[in-house]
Amino acid sequence: MPERIVQLQGRLFLNFTLTAKTGLHIGGSPNNVAIGHLDHHVLRNPLNDQPYIPGSSLRGKMRSQLEKQLGVPQNQRIGQIFIHTCxxxxxxxxxxxxxxFGLPGEREFSEVSRLIVRDAFLTKASADQLKELPTELPFTEIKGEAMIDRVNSATVPRQQERVPAGAIFAGELTFSLYKYDQRDQDQQELELFSAVLEALNLVEEDYLGGQGSRGSGQVVFSALTLRMRMNKAYNNLQDVREAATLNEMQEEWQKILADLVK
Ligand SMILES: [Zn+2]
Known part of the structure; x- marks a missing residue:
C-alpha cells in the first residue's frame, strides 16, 4: 500500500430530470403485504407531503445494474441483498x-465514495399538475392488482400506491475526482464517470422502485447539465455541457475525455 495522500482533483455536477414513463413506486417495506387495503405506500417528504425519490434508491439501482453488467461477484450481504465489494x-x-460507489469502511484500502446521488424532488410544474388529479391521495394513484394465493389459488385483490406516469423529478449527482496514489493517471479517474453515465443508462433499461417486472418504474433521464470544477490542470475545459438525452451526454463526455487525454 502506498502512503495515503488524498487529493481532490475536481468535481463533476450532473443535473437532470427524471421522468416516470410508467407509474413509480418507491416506498415502504415490501414485506408488509396485507390484503384488501392499501398495502404499499410511497415515500413522501413530510414537509409538503410530496412523493420523492431518495438518492439511495437511484444509487443502489445504479450500483446493482453496473455490477450485473460487468459480471462481478455479488459477494457481500447488506441486509436482504447482496452487493459486490472487492x-x-x-x-x-x-x-x-x-x-x-465505495467500499465498507473496515477495508484497509477503503476510499471515500466518489459518487453522491441527491434525493430527487418533484419539479414545481409537475407537483402543480399532480395536485389537480382527482385521486384518493394527493399526488399519487392507486393501482389495483389481482394476486393469486399460492395455497388455494384464490384471487386476492392488492393495492399499491404509485406516482403516476408523467411525473417529473429534478435530480442531481456529484462525482468527486480523487487521487490517492500520485502514480495514478488523471484519466483513470475521469473514466470512472463514464461508468456513472453507463449506470444511468442501465437504470433506464431496467426500472426504479418496486413492481418493475409488472410494468412499474420505467424512468428516463433528460435535460442533462454537466458542470465541472477542476484544478488548474483542467482550466481549458468549458464549465457547462448540456444534453437533451442521456445518450447525447454520453457522447459529449467522450469528447471531453478525448480532449483531456490528447
Ligand atoms: Zn469491486
Whole structure:
C-alpha cells in the first residue's frame, strides 16, 4: 500500500430530470403485504407531503445494474441483498464498481465514495399538475392488482400506491475526482464517470422502485447539465455541457475525455 495522500482533483455536477414513463413506486417495506387495503405506500417528504425519490434508491439501482453488467461477484450481504465489494487491493484498483460507489469502511484500502446521488424532488410544474388529479391521495394513484394465493389459488385483490406516469423529478449527482496514489493517471479517474453515465443508462433499461417486472418504474433521464470544477490542470475545459438525452451526454463526455487525454 502506498502512503495515503488524498487529493481532490475536481468535481463533476450532473443535473437532470427524471421522468416516470410508467407509474413509480418507491416506498415502504415490501414485506408488509396485507390484503384488501392499501398495502404499499410511497415515500413522501413530510414537509409538503410530496412523493420523492431518495438518492439511495437511484444509487443502489445504479450500483446493482453496473455490477450485473460487468459480471462481478455479488459477494457481500447488506441486509436482504447482496452487493459486490472487492476483497483485495489488487482487484479494487481495477474495479469500476467499488471505485465509483465505495467500499465498507473496515477495508484497509477503503476510499471515500466518489459518487453522491441527491434525493430527487418533484419539479414545481409537475407537483402543480399532480395536485389537480382527482385521486384518493394527493399526488399519487392507486393501482389495483389481482394476486393469486399460492395455497388455494384464490384471487386476492392488492393495492399499491404509485406516482403516476408523467411525473417529473429534478435530480442531481456529484462525482468527486480523487487521487490517492500520485502514480495514478488523471484519466483513470475521469473514466470512472463514464461508468456513472453507463449506470444511468442501465437504470433506464431496467426500472426504479418496486413492481418493475409488472410494468412499474420505467424512468428516463433528460435535460442533462454537466458542470465541472477542476484544478488548474483542467482550466481549458468549458464549465457547462448540456444534453437533451442521456445518450447525447454520453457522447459529449467522450469528447471531453478525448480532449483531456490528447
Ligand atoms: Zn469491486
Amino acid at each position: 476483497q483485495t487491493w489488487r482487484d479494487y484498483r481495477a474495479c469500476k464498481v467499488c471505485r465509483t
